[in-house]
Amino acid sequence: MTVLELTNVSKSFGALQVTDDVSFSVPRGQALGIIGPNGAGKSTLFNLITGNILPDAGAITLLGRDVTRSPAMDRVRMGVGRSFQIPQPFEGLTSFENLLAAAAYGQNKREAEVADQCVAILRDTELLPKANQLAGTLSLLDRKRLELARAMATGPELLLLDEIAGGLTEGECQALVATIKGLHGRGVTIIWIEHVLHALNSVVERLLVLDFGRVIGIGEPETIMASREVREIYLGMDV
Amino acid sequence: MGHRITTRTRASSIAGIIAVALIAVGLILPAFASRSLIQDLFFILTMLTLAQLWNLIAGFGGMVSVGQQAFVGIGAYAMFAGVILWGWDPVPAILLGGVAAFLLAIPMAFFAFRLAGAYFAIGTWVIAEVTRLVVAQWKTLGGGTGTSLPREATADIIGVETIARLFGLRDAAARDVLAYWLALALAVATLATIYALLRSRTGLALAAVRDNDNAARSVGVDAARVKWLVFLAAATMTGLVGALIYVQTARISPDAAFSVTNWTAYVIFIAVIGGIGRLEGPILGVLVFWGLQTAFADYGSWYLLALGLLAIATMLFAPRGLWGLIHDRTGIALFPVQRRLIGAKDG
Structure with missing residues (x-):
């Protein structure tokens, strides 16, 4: 069963296109990582999923229900839990x-x-x-x-984690990763934005790369990390 | 699992017993207290209630209103309208004050909730001023100069005759006793209602919205609904208090009934001095305020300057007020709302 599905979702703030025709879906129980350079539109994507902002175009489906225009509160009760990049x-x-x-x-x-x-x-x-x-x-x-x-x-079906490991020491990070793994093991579907790649890759089964609001790659972490395009755009180096 | 959750402290159990005793003493006090003491207590109780209500929306709800005088004024005028235009007895007419304040609070919240922080404060003030200007056009209730309750209405207020006979008082003194009892009832009801609200699930939501309404929405709290609920409830109660104050005064004018100094600045002073965001704060604050007023009221504008300086000093050196200082030193909470987890074992 699909927990979340985005179909051709777009959002712009003025002239700035922050989400550009994004489509992907997440089956129940999967852990999906999202990576991309700063300003790629990762947090905006979360805000679209939680309903904190509404898309200009496209559709968002949660547990088979169209929630494109639903208020954030309804989506929480349907099972979307989120953490903020800067703790609030x-x-x-x-x-x-x-x-x-x-x-x-x-x-x-x-x-x-x-x-x-x-x-x-x-x-x-x-x-x-x-x-x-x-x-x-x-x-x-x-x-x-x-x-x-x-x-x-x-009580989330779908847990959205926004750079939860950022700013932590290695030891702290490992403790947090262990907790997240425990959750995942209990069947919670997770979407995790993270710059700390080794933490991310030790949990997720699938990786999505975002750049300038577009999905430029989605697949198994090893394949994604090995792709030349991702290395160039995301890591900014030629290896 | 071997743990329990409690909000009770030993101080709160003792405070509960003392509160019941104080209420009992308060009820029988008119039997032996002087008229001036009853009048002072009426003032203290009504100011305390106004301060608790302001504290609810500002201290617990984060909505710093400078327009609460709108509800005092409209409540008082609605009571006057009930008595003068429709021949109601002044005491039941107090209820009209609550209704009027509730009705005014709806458009006020509708506009003011679009504003945040300082803009919210100024917006509420502007709406209160507009209300004052509109009410000043109400010619049958005295227009800009105001009016008094007609003698025949104040002469036979429900219950006054009984009180006069019971305590052997003249009618005017008996009216003060009745007003005092109503003030005591309103003060106790307000405190009990706010305390119950803060200990309920809605109290958690209110604190969450105050601290971070974005995060509150992200955990499923309907932030707008909580704010509306608290704002309307506080406005209604403030309207009742306003009506009661003017039953006792029996004379009204727009400038007095919608006075930002009397019904909002003093009220904020009481809450700030005593401690914002704590139920104990206004109780302590109103006693300090009353003491200062009794001691220095003859010094005119020097008195106001002193109040202002004291408020500034408190904000700088004891931002959580006198009760905040006491709480930090001793940990005492008479009306605790914090849910403490006790006896939960790790591992």
């Missing part, structure tokens, strides 16, 4: 409350019904010792973990 925690709430809010609203349940899940997610993301700490006082690593944890708390 609810700073005045504790880590635990951040998850409670996400779980209660993302799954549309009462707080008491989702509390156990939130505790389990805090444990999985190693945030449990900081459960009662205000999110505004967390370190960068913990904020990144909280981004992941909060996205998970919404």
Whole structure:
């Protein structure tokens, strides 16, 4: 079954075409990586999928339903969870409350019904010792973990991760990758934008390359990474 | 799983008992208190309620309104309209104040919610001024110079006669007692409602929207709906308070009823001094404000200057107010809303 399908999706901001006739689909359970140089339109693509911005043309289908014009909130409840590139925690709430809010609203349940899940997610993301700490006082690593944890708390079918490994040390990165692998192992479909390629490639089964808003390659990571076009455009070198 | 979630603290359990005792004392107080004390308490309770409501939308909801006087004014005028135009008893006419404020809040939110931050503040102020100018055209209610409640309406307000007989008071003093009881009821109801709201799921949504409404939407919170809900509820309650204040004053004018100083600047002062975003803040703030007013009100504009300097000093050195200082030092929370996870084991 296809979780997400984009058909000829385009978006421009003024004269700048940030998404140019993009089509691809993601089957259930797959982990898809998205790479591309800065400004290639990766985060815009996420915003189109979550409904934070609406496309100028094309169609987006989620779990077989056309959501092209649906508001972001509906898509969350249908199972789209996302993390932000720059962590955006609810700073005045504790880590635990951040998850409670996400779980209660993302799954549309009462707080008491989702509390156990939130505790389990805090444990999985190693945030449990900081459960009662205000999110505004967390370190960068913990904020990144909280981004992941909060996205998970919404109960996603499809998890969108936006440069979750960026800015972390090697050790921190490995811990996060292990968590994401665990999630993936449980059947969550993942789309992951990442510049830290070794982290990305240790999880994803498929890689999509974006440049100037266009898809210039999609396929198995080894094939994509080996293609000359990708190396030239994305890595900016001739090898 | 061996864990539990609680918002209770030991201080909050004690505070609950003290609150019940205070309410009981407050109820029987008119039996032995002087008229001036009752009047002071009426002032304190109504200002406290206004400050709690402003704190709800600004401190908990992130909507810094400078236009709350619109709801005080329209509420007061609606009550006057009920009494003068339709011959209502002033006390039930207070409800008209709530309805009018609710109806005014709908277009106000519609326009002001398109603005953010400072623009929102200025927008609400402008709408309040426009409302004042429009109401000043209402000739049957005194136009720009205002009017008083007719003597026959204030003479037989429901319950006044009973109170007068019960406590052996003259009618004017009995009216103050009635107004005081209503103010106490409104203050308690407002505090209890806000506290219940903050402890509910909606309270989490409100905090999420305040901290980051983009992220709130991305976890499924209907940010617009939460803001509308809180803004309309606060406006309605503010309208009730406004109507009650003018039942007690019995005299109204557009400049007084829509005064940005009396109903918004003082109210913001109370919340800022006491601590924005905490239920304890306005309680402490209103006591400080009342103390300052009692001590320095004769110094005219020097008094206002002092209030301003105190507010600036608080914002610079104790941005979370006096209660924020106390909370940071002692960790005491009388009305805790934080959901704490207790006893969850790692691994």
